[in-house]
Amino acid sequence: MPCLLWLHMQAAPKVMEPSESVMVCRECGATNRVSRERLPEAPTCGRCHTGLTPRAPVAITDGNWRVEVDASPLPVLVDFWAPWCGPCRTMAPVLDQLAAETAGRLKIAKLNVDENPEAAARFGVRAIPTFVLLDRGKALEEMRGAISKAALRSRLTPHI
Numbered sequence: 001m002p003c004l005l006w007l008h009m010q011a012a013p014k015v016m017e018p019s020e021s022v023m024v025c026r027e028c029g030a031t032n033r034v035s036r037e038r039l040p041e042a043p044t045c046g047r048c049h050t051g052l053t054p055r056a057p058v059a060i061t062d063g064n065w066r067v068e069v070d071a072s073p074l075p076v077l078v079d080f081w082a083p084w085c086g087p088c089r090t091m092a093p094v095l096d097q098l099a100a101e102t103a104g105r106l107k108i109a110k111l112n113v114d115e116n117p118e119a120a121a122r123f124g125v126r127a128i129p130t131f132v133l134l135d136r137g138k139a140l141e142e143m144r145g146a147i148s149k150a151a152l153r154s155r156l157t158p159h160i
Contacts, residue, residue: 020033020034020035020036021033021034021035021036021039021073022034023043023052023073024067025045025047025048025050025052026050026054027045027048027050028045028047028048028050030045030046030047030048032045032046032052034052034073036073039053039073039074039104039105040104040105041104042103042104053074053103053104053107054099054103054107054108055099055100055103056096056099056100056108057079057092057095057096057099057108057109057110058107058108058109058110059109059110059111059112060078060109060110060111060116061111061115061116062116062117062118062119065111065119068107068109069109069134069137070134070136070137071136072107072136074104074105074106074107075105075106075107075133075134075135075140075159075160076106076107076108076109076133076134076135077095077098077106077107077108077109077131077132077133077134077156078109078110078111078119078131078132078133078134079091079095079108079109079110079111079129079130079131080111080113080119080120080123080125080128080129080130080131080132081110081111081112081113081128081129082112082113082114082128083112083114085128085129087128087129087145087146088128088129088146090146091129091146091147094148094149094152095108095110097149098149098152098153098156102156102160105160106156106160113125113128123139123142127144127145129144129145129146130142130143130144131143131144131152133155133156133159135159140159141155141156141159143155
């Protein structure tokens with residue numbers, strides 16, 4: 001009988017602590033429970049050992065917005081852009097550098113407004129590039145136009 005009890009206890013769902021987040025691995029799709037304090041340490045997937053915190057901007061869509069932005073344990077800087085936009089293209093290397101430097105503290109996401117008009121309309125994007133910093137779906141900062149890396153970092157630092 002003790003063996004059955006042990007199996008039952010092992011199968012019982014665990015209650016997630018408020019300091020924990022669930023992250024889905026981009027490579028294998030496994031769900032990983034990660035302490036928020038460990039996010040800056042670049043945690044890896046328990047199944048395939050791929051890094052769970054992105055070190056480069058992530059392409060997002062209207063379809064995956066809830067998973068990538070609203071449910072993210074990290075604050076997310078969303079870049080509303082379009083491929084034909086010159087200032088958007090000049091910001092790309094800045095965002096690449098910023099993503100590498102802030103991995104585990106900030107997630108940078110890129111949303112093509114031509115292909116994903118729903119999110120752009122929800123945030124009232126009328127000019128691109130527009131950057132919106134969100135934490136669990138709540139807008140914290142908004143910036144418009146091409147700006148320097150230093151100016152962008154100074155606006156983001158209080159939130160990360």
